[in-house]
Amino acid sequence: MLTGNDTFLTPYTDGSSRAEQAEEHLRALVAELPKSITERLDHLDALVEAWRGYYAEPVITLLQQGVAAPLAERTGTAKEMFDGVRLASDRLQTELDRVRAESRDAVDIASSRVIVVSVVLAVVLLLVFVLLTLVLRGAVVGPLTSLANQVRRVADGDFQHAPSVGGPREIVTLADDVDTMRRRILDELANQREINAVLDLRTEDLARSNGELEQFAYVASHDLQEPLRKVASFCQLLERRYKGQLDERADQYIGFAVDGAKRMQGLINDLLAFSRVGRHVNDHVELSAANLVAQAVANLGHAIDEAGATVEVEDLPTVRGEAALLTAVFQNMIANAVKFRGSDPPRIVVDAHRDGQFWEFSISDNGIGINPEYAERVFIIFQRLHAKEEYPGTGIGLAMCRKIIEYHGGRIWLDAEYAPGTRFRFTLPAIPAEDAEAPETPDVSEESQ
Structure with missing residues (x-):
C-alpha cells in the first residue's frame, strides 16, 4: 500500500498458496482425530477468509486500479481481525500438541505391550522348537543317520550292501529309492564293463589296422615307387630312342604307357599325403x-x-x-x-x-x-x-x-x-x-x- 509496487505482493501470494497446501495436508492428517481439532481448523479458516474478503483482496484490487492508499479507514479493524487469526492459529497449535502428546503416550504403551507379547511368543516358540527337535531326533534324525551311514558304506565300494531302515514311511521310501539307484548303478557298471571290453578289443583291432596302414604307406612310398619309376624311366627311354622308328600306333602306345606311369606316381604321392594328414601330429x-x-x-x-x-x-x-x-x-x-x-x-x-x-x-x-x-x-x-x-x-x-x-x-x-x-x-x-x-x-x- 505504501509503495504501490506489485512486486511486494509476492510474499502474500506465495504465503497464501503454501497456506492452502498446508491446510489440505492437515485436514488429511486430522480426519481420524477428535472433532475439536477439525472445528478449530474450520474456525481458523473462516477468520482467514473474513480478513481476506474484508481487507486484503479489496486493497489489492484498488491498488491495481491505481488508487493510492485505499481503504485506510479499515486498517484498524483489519488489524484486530488478523490478531484473531493469530490467536486461533495458536489455539489450534496448542490442541495439536496436546493430541500429539497423547498419541505418543498411546504408541509407547502399545509398543511395550507388543514387546511383551513378542517375548512371550519367542519363549513359546523356543519351547515348541526344542520339543520338536527332540521328537524329530527320535523319529527322523535317527533313521536318517542310519540311512546316511549305509549309503556311505555303499559309496565306499560295498555295492552289494542293500540299505534298509525303519521309521516314517517317507524315510523307508527314500531307503527303497536309494537301493533302486544302487541296483541300477550295478547294472550300468556291468554294462559299462562289457562295453569297455568290446572297446578294448576294437582298440586292439584299430591299432593293428593302423600298423598295417603304416606298413602300406611304407610299401607305397618305397617298394611301389621304385618299380613304377623304373617302368616310367624305361618307357621314356623307349620313347626317346624309338620315336619315329616304329609306326604311329607304337608311338601312341608308348605315350600312353609314359603318361600312365606319371599319373600313377602322382596318384600315389597324393594318396600318401592325404593319408598322412592327422597321423603325424x-x-x-x-x-x-x-x-x-x-x-x-x-x-x-x-x-x-x-x-x-x-x-x-x-x-x-x-x-x-x-x-x-x-x-x-x-x-x-x-x-x-x-x-x-x-x-x-x-x-x-x-x-x-x-x-x-x-x-x-x-x-x-x-x-x-x-x-x-x-x-x-x-x-x-x-x-x-x-x-x-x-x-x-x-x-x-x-x-x-x-x-x-x-x-x-x-x-x-x-x-x-x-x-x-x-x-x-x-x-x-x-x-x-x-x-x-x-x-x-x-x-x-x-x-x-
Missing part, C-alpha cells in the same frame, strides 16, 4: 595367415606369372595350426583358381572375418565356376568334374583341403550363391585373446608340398 603354433598365403603365392609364382593372375590379400588374422598343412590349403585353392580360369586373367581375393569363436576365410576368383549341384562332390577324393585332357590333376586337392581343415577343428564348403566365378569358404578356431602370442613365420618350400 605336430605341435600347433600360432601362425600369421597372411604369411601362409604369401608362402603359397611364392610356391605358385611361375604358374601365377604364366597365367597373368593377380592375388589380392585382405587383412588376415593369426591362427593356430601346422604351417605346412595350412599353406597347402591356400596353395591348393589358389592353384585351382589359376588352373580353372576363364577368358579374363585370373583375379583371386583372399579375405577373412570373425564369426563368433571362429575366423571365416574366403577365397574368390573370376574363373569358370562350379555348378551348385557338385558342391559336395568336389570334396570327394579322386572325383573330377573335367576330363584330364582339359585340366590336369588327380582330383585329390579339395579332399585334402577338407581333411586338413577338419583336422584343425574347422569346416569348408563351396559358396553356391557366388557368381560369376568360384568362392570357397572355410573356418578355423579363433585364438582366445589371453592365449595370443607372436605368430611364427612358416618356412614351407614348394618341394615340401
Whole structure:
C-alpha cells in the first residue's frame, strides 16, 4: 500500500498458496482425530477468509486500479481481525500438541505391550522348537543317520550292501529309492564293463589296422615307387630312342604307357599325403595367415606369372595350426583358381572375418565356376568334374583341403550363391585373446608340398 509496487505482493501470494497446501495436508492428517481439532481448523479458516474478503483482496484490487492508499479507514479493524487469526492459529497449535502428546503416550504403551507379547511368543516358540527337535531326533534324525551311514558304506565300494531302515514311511521310501539307484548303478557298471571290453578289443583291432596302414604307406612310398619309376624311366627311354622308328600306333602306345606311369606316381604321392594328414601330429603354433598365403603365392609364382593372375590379400588374422598343412590349403585353392580360369586373367581375393569363436576365410576368383549341384562332390577324393585332357590333376586337392581343415577343428564348403566365378569358404578356431602370442613365420618350400 505504501509503495504501490506489485512486486511486494509476492510474499502474500506465495504465503497464501503454501497456506492452502498446508491446510489440505492437515485436514488429511486430522480426519481420524477428535472433532475439536477439525472445528478449530474450520474456525481458523473462516477468520482467514473474513480478513481476506474484508481487507486484503479489496486493497489489492484498488491498488491495481491505481488508487493510492485505499481503504485506510479499515486498517484498524483489519488489524484486530488478523490478531484473531493469530490467536486461533495458536489455539489450534496448542490442541495439536496436546493430541500429539497423547498419541505418543498411546504408541509407547502399545509398543511395550507388543514387546511383551513378542517375548512371550519367542519363549513359546523356543519351547515348541526344542520339543520338536527332540521328537524329530527320535523319529527322523535317527533313521536318517542310519540311512546316511549305509549309503556311505555303499559309496565306499560295498555295492552289494542293500540299505534298509525303519521309521516314517517317507524315510523307508527314500531307503527303497536309494537301493533302486544302487541296483541300477550295478547294472550300468556291468554294462559299462562289457562295453569297455568290446572297446578294448576294437582298440586292439584299430591299432593293428593302423600298423598295417603304416606298413602300406611304407610299401607305397618305397617298394611301389621304385618299380613304377623304373617302368616310367624305361618307357621314356623307349620313347626317346624309338620315336619315329616304329609306326604311329607304337608311338601312341608308348605315350600312353609314359603318361600312365606319371599319373600313377602322382596318384600315389597324393594318396600318401592325404593319408598322412592327422597321423603325424605336430605341435600347433600360432601362425600369421597372411604369411601362409604369401608362402603359397611364392610356391605358385611361375604358374601365377604364366597365367597373368593377380592375388589380392585382405587383412588376415593369426591362427593356430601346422604351417605346412595350412599353406597347402591356400596353395591348393589358389592353384585351382589359376588352373580353372576363364577368358579374363585370373583375379583371386583372399579375405577373412570373425564369426563368433571362429575366423571365416574366403577365397574368390573370376574363373569358370562350379555348378551348385557338385558342391559336395568336389570334396570327394579322386572325383573330377573335367576330363584330364582339359585340366590336369588327380582330383585329390579339395579332399585334402577338407581333411586338413577338419583336422584343425574347422569346416569348408563351396559358396553356391557366388557368381560369376568360384568362392570357397572355410573356418578355423579363433585364438582366445589371453592365449595370443607372436605368430611364427612358416618356412614351407614348394618341394615340401
